Amino acid sequence: MSAQHKIRVVICIPPDAQSLDVSGPLDCFLEANRLMGEACYDMQLVSVDGARQVRAGAMTLMLDAEFAEIPEGIDTLLVAGTPRYDRADDFPVFSAWLRVRAGDVRRIGSVCTGAFFLAEAGLLEGRQATTHWQHAAELATCCPGADVLPDAIYVEDGGLYTSAGVTAGIDLALRLIEEDLGHEITMRVAQRLVVFLKRPGGQSQFSAHLAAQMAQEGRIAQVQGWILDNVSADLSVAVLAQRVGMSPRNFSRLFLAEAGITPAAFVEYARVDAVRRALEETEMPLKSIASLCGFAGPDTLRRAFLRRVKTTPAEYREHFCRSHPTSPRTGPFAAGVSRPFPP
Structure with missing residues (x-):
């Protein structure tokens, strides 16, 4: 894949972000690059407050640029979640930038409580969306124009993608990779990361x-x-x-x-x-x-x-089931597919 055809993915990170909201999707895209033998995805990390580093869990992440410095040509724009999602209205400059970018990108979405930043930017109005089940009612209250689905692992609505809590960002990333690179490579990414290609059921499980x-x-x-x-x-x-x-x-x-x-x-x-x-x-x-x-x-x-x-x-x-021969905890089919890992 030539440089001009790379899929540019930008992940926006709020203060005190959930580290897995960032690293989960990031590792999916990186693994896709490795399995494809080329850099299909060009990834950049930015903060929502314009800082050049951000705390995520127990880690401090050094970021690639300020969001305002990112040039046009973003393909996929994701906002990670944070326990401090109630601060989404503290970043009006980021919200304005997000609204503008939403009209330019092919896909925009969120992981976990990153949905509150999309809501603050007015991007969930008239759309179906989800977030962590513990915060779904609050999201529906703060954004009454959205149809919040509390049980969904992820929701796709016309180029807008939102996912449930934390690890569901991996499910969402796999969905995006499948759209871009097809089922076979996505299955191999899931197998490599020892996760479900398509998780059974919803958050009710x-x-x-x-x-x-x-x-x-x-x-x-x-x-x-x-x-x-x-x-x-x-x-x-x-x-x-x-x-x-x-x-x-x-x-x-x-x-x-x-x-x-x-x-x-x-x-x-x-x-x-x-x-x-x-x-x-x-x-x-x-x-x-x-x-x-x-x-x-x-x-x-x-x-x-x-x-x-x-x-x-x-x-x-x-x-x-802990003792089931094909359980992802013990068996060979950790990606949830009925075939062994490729060599």
């Missing part, structure tokens, strides 16, 4: 929804804890309401107000989460897991699991 729906109100929090400890019990609204001395109608109304979902939905999330742990940690047959986790049978379990985790129990066990 990490108990995202369950943790996000824990209430603060005492009675509701109490009954949620009891649900989590008793997933095989009768968890009907009538039984749960009786435990906290409320009528079923008032209990359902308060639960929805506090947790953001209905009691039935929370129960299903809790039971699916218990199934998920059983699939990871045991080799019990699905019928036994269904009984232990409060489902009427394997078919009911499968439907609920697919609805909440976006993958089947069998696929989930294949990828995540």
